[in-house]
Amino acid sequence: MSLNRRELLGGAAALGTAAMLPKAVMAAGTIQLGSILDTSGIFDAYGKPMDQAMRLAVKEINDAGGLLGKQVEVAAYDTQSDMALYSQYAQQLTRQDRVDVVHGGILSASREAIRQTMRKTKTLYFYNVQYEGGVCDRNLFATGVTPAQQVEVLVPYAMKKSGPKVHILAADYNYGQITARWIQKFVEDNGGEVVATDFFPLDVSDFGSTITKVQQTAPDLIVAPLVGGAHLSFFRQWAAAGMKDKIPLASTTMGVGNEHKVLTPEEGNGIMVAYNYSQELETAANTTFKEKWQAEYGDTTAIHELAVSTYQGIMLWAEGVRKAGSVERDAVIEALETGISIDGPAGKVTIDPQTHHATVDVHIMEFDNQGMTVIETLPQRAPIDTQAVCDLQTNPDDNTQYEIEI
Amino acid sequence: MDLSFVILIEMLYAVASLVLISAGLAVVFGMMKVINLAHGEFMMMGGYATITAVGLGVNVFVAMLVIAPIVVGLIGLIVERLVIRHLYGRLVDTMLATWGLSLVFIGIATMIFGNTTTGISTPIPGFAVGDYQINGYNFFIIVVSIALVIAMFAVLRGTRAGLIARGTMQRSDMAAALGYSPDRIYMMTFFCGSALSGLAGAVLAPLVGLVPTSGGAYIAKAFITVIAGGPSLIAGLVSSATSFGLVSQIFTFAISPVIGEVALLIAAVILLRMMPQGITGRFFKGKM
Numbered sequence: 001m002s003l004n005r006r007e008l009l010g011g012a013a014a015l016g017t018a019a020m021l022p023k024a025v026m027a028a029g030t031i032q033l034g035s036i037l038d039t040s041g042i043f044d045a046y047g048k049p050m051d052q053a054m055r056l057a058v059k060e061i062n063d064a065g066g067l068l069g070k071q072v073e074v075a076a077y078d079t080q081s082d083m084a085l086y087s088q089y090a091q092q093l094t095r096q097d098r099v100d101v102v103h104g105g106i107l108s109a110s111r112e113a114i115r116q117t118m119r120k121t122k123t124l125y126f127y128n129v130q131y132e133g134g135v136c137d138r139n140l141f142a143t144g145v146t147p148a149q150q151v152e153v154l155v156p157y158a159m160k161k162s163g164p165k166v167h168i169l170a171a172d173y174n175y176g177q178i179t180a181r182w183i184q185k186f187v188e189d190n191g192g193e194v195v196a197t198d199f200f201p202l203d204v205s206d207f208g209s210t211i212t213k214v215q216q217t218a219p220d221l222i223v224a225p226l227v228g229g230a231h232l233s234f235f236r237q238w239a240a241a242g243m244k245d246k247i248p249l250a251s252t253t254m255g256v257g258n259e260h261k262v263l264t265p266e267e268g269n270g271i272m273v274a275y276n277y278s279q280e281l282e283t284a285a286n287t288t289f290k291e292k293w294q295a296e297y298g299d300t301t302a303i304h305e306l307a308v309s310t311y312q313g314i315m316l317w318a319e320g321v322r323k324a325g326s327v328e329r330d331a332v333i334e335a336l337e338t339g340i341s342i343d344g345p346a347g348k349v350t351i352d353p354q355t356h357h358a359t360v361d362v363h364i365m366e367f368d369n370q371g372m373t374v375i376e377t378l379p380q381r382a383p384i385d386t387q388a389v390c391d392l393q394t395n396p397d398d399n400t401q402y403e404i405e406i
Numbered sequence: 407m408d409l410s411f412v413i414l415i416e417m418l419y420a421v422a423s424l425v426l427i428s429a430g431l432a433v434v435f436g437m438m439k440v441i442n443l444a445h446g447e448f449m450m451m452g453g454y455a456t457i458t459a460v461g462l463g464v465n466v467f468v469a470m471l472v473i474a475p476i477v478v479g480l481i482g483l484i485v486e487r488l489v490i491r492h493l494y495g496r497l498v499d500t501m502l503a504t505w506g507l508s509l510v511f512i513g514i515a516t517m518i519f520g521n522t523t524t525g526i527s528t529p530i531p532g533f534a535v536g537d538y539q540i541n542g543y544n545f546f547i548i549v550v551s552i553a554l555v556i557a558m559f560a561v562l563r564g565t566r567a568g569l570i571a572r573g574t575m576q577r578s579d580m581a582a583a584l585g586y587s588p589d590r591i592y593m594m595t596f597f598c599g600s601a602l603s604g605l606a607g608a609v610l611a612p613l614v615g616l617v618p619t620s621g622g623a624y625i626a627k628a629f630i631t632v633i634a635g636g637p638s639l640i641a642g643l644v645s646s647a648t649s650f651g652l653v654s655q656i657f658t659f660a661i662s663p664v665i666g667e668v669a670l671l672i673a674a675v676i677l678l679r680m681m682p683q684g685i686t687g688r689f690f691k692g693k694m
Contacts (some may be wrong), residue, residue: 010594041521042521042617042619044521045520045522067434073540172664198662198663199662199664200663201664201667203622203623204663204667205613205614205615205620205623206613207421207657207663208416208419208420208541208544208665209416209420209658209659209663210663211539211540211541212409212412212413212416212538212540212659213659215412215537215538215539216409228618229523229615229616229619230614230615230620230623231615232523232525232614232615233613233614233615234612236525236528236612236614236615237528237541237613238526239527239528240449240527240528240530240531240532240541240542240543240612240613241532241538241539241540241541242531242532242533242539242541243532244536246539257522258522259523259615262522262523262524262525262615264527266527267527285571285687328432
């Protein structure tokens with residue numbers, strides 16, 4: 001048989017189309033959930049438990065009979081802590097796998113790398129991480145806590161325990177800068193004064209001179225939104241200088257990736273934090289969650305704030321699908337915008353229709369022997385920072401990350 | 407008065423830590439002309455060796471001052487036998503090979519210790535100077551650096567081994583003609599250089615949160631210090647560490663830690679523009 005080039009190309013194209021068909025047909029029987037997380041590389045301490053939480057949530061949904069009578073199938077990609085892989089896998093998830101929803105992204109940079117792809121391909125996107133706030137995009141739901149939610153409760157508590165003069169030590173990138181502004185605002189609102197603010201690049205690990213400077217300003221309290229392994233050195237050097245019992249510390253970041261388990265009790269005890277989740281939360285929902293995790297993975301030590309946010313994000317999405325009776329994007333968004341809520345391991349989580357962020361319970365905690373003891377629970381704190389700039393009800397076409405001016 | 411004493415200690419500490427993190431590189435790069443981009447990873451392994459040994463119940467000072475240098479020195483020895491010895495005299499090739507090694511070490515450390523931050527607490531308590539609290543461990547670092555410089559000087563200047571090593575670095579063919587095996591001497595020198603890097607990593611470990619990628623934070627400063635120091639090993643190390651330590655601390659106290667880091671880099675650029683051969687290329691000529 002003779003074959004010219006044109007016929008060959010035509011044939012190949014036809015074959016290619018045919019090869020793609022079964023996947024689309026198969027997908028009709030299940031619901032596809034895309035997940036995109038760093039489960040290897042330098043961010044795997046965050047990403048691995050998030051991946052486990054995602055799989056646990058999906059398993060639970062499927063064991064209870066699935067969604068709309070269909071099983072949920074996971075398409076997960078490991079981005080290896082490499083931002084370039086985010087855009088690549090986002091294309092794969094949206095154009096090839098054609099998933100119904102994507103959960104994932106850890107750093108703000110990774111979220112921004114994939115957000116526009118999700119928006120363009122009309123794929124619903126859940127970002128389940130504590131972050132600096134301000135993203136206003138109808139296609140996106142952010143279910144983690146934002147700085148104002150934490151700072152609003154943490155600062156008055158810490159100031160009441162110590163005094164009105166506050167020194168801020170923050171990480172030098174958008175999260176730290178924005179959080180520092182919120183700290184300043186709430187310190188002043190509560191009748192206090194910020195005596196100094198210092199910013200540190202992420203690789204600074206020597207805080208000797210800083211500790212001397214802090215003693216010069218002699219504050220009553222230090223609030224430290226420091227980030228990452230290098231910055232952990234501050235807490236260690238602070239304790240080594242014998243300062244820990246002289247000036248109290250509060251932080252909005254310490255412990256998110258279970259860092260408090262690295263510090264010895266002498267270094268960590270008494271540091272004040274405010275989060276959505278603590279392993280030490282004594283609620284029925286948290287106990288059952290930990291039991292389920294134990295049964296699935298054998299060890300609960302890895303569970304952290306971000307993992308629980310991921311779990312809650314998936315449960316919120318599932319609730320939205322049930323309410324909408326469909327996985328179609330606009331129907332699910334409308335269902336979620338009715339102000340849906342679920343009871344997660346960290347308490348009640350409600351979608352705020354105006355911002356697509358979450359209203360969550362915030363717990364004030366203190367480190368105690370490498371655990372986080374809950375001191376006080378403040379129920380249902382709204383994402384007031386994002387609410388100040390974002391209104392998707394009146395402006396549904398918004399597609400910006402606002403830098404919140406205070 | 408108290409404040410000036412505290413600032414003085416902080417400055418000495420800054421100089422001492424620069425000496426410490428650069429000493430191993432000064433031997434490997436300064437003497438042997440091997441651009442060791444895995445220097446930071448040798449330090450990182452020194453830190454992990456200490457933490458592991460302490461976890462096994464070894465006294466923390468023994469772990470830092472004995473075990474870590476030996477462990478990292480032995481790793482250096484293996485690396486030298488397998489990779490580096492084939493590349494002596496090929497400056498750019500050593501750079502590529504050691505960069506690859508640094509990635510390998512980060513990978514291995516991640517596999518063994520995981521990618522989470524670990525650490526030990528400082529073994530020396532802080533104490534008060536007037537109204538100020540200072541970190542007692544800073545004194546330990548200052549003492550270790552001074553002892554290190556004296557020991558390096560004594561070995562290189564005072565012992566026959568030091569003389570042979572220096573001679574071999576200058577003219578390996580002449581050393582060979584006199585009956586010494588340059589291969590052996592290079593091997594031992596690399597061992598010593600690695601052990602010094604391990605020591606530095608170990609001594610700094612209680613001050614930081616250690617992750618497998620921690621080495622990256624040291625490598626730039628170590629190279630800047632060694633290159634700005636110039637051809638004389640010890641005089642160069644001490645003079646450039648002193649200049650950079652003082653500059654960065656003055657700006658840190660006067661303005662902020664970020665400006666301190668910036669000032670250090672600007673000082674390095676200016677210094678190398680004015681003295682391309684390093685400080686000891688112009689001053690202290692012919693000293694060690």
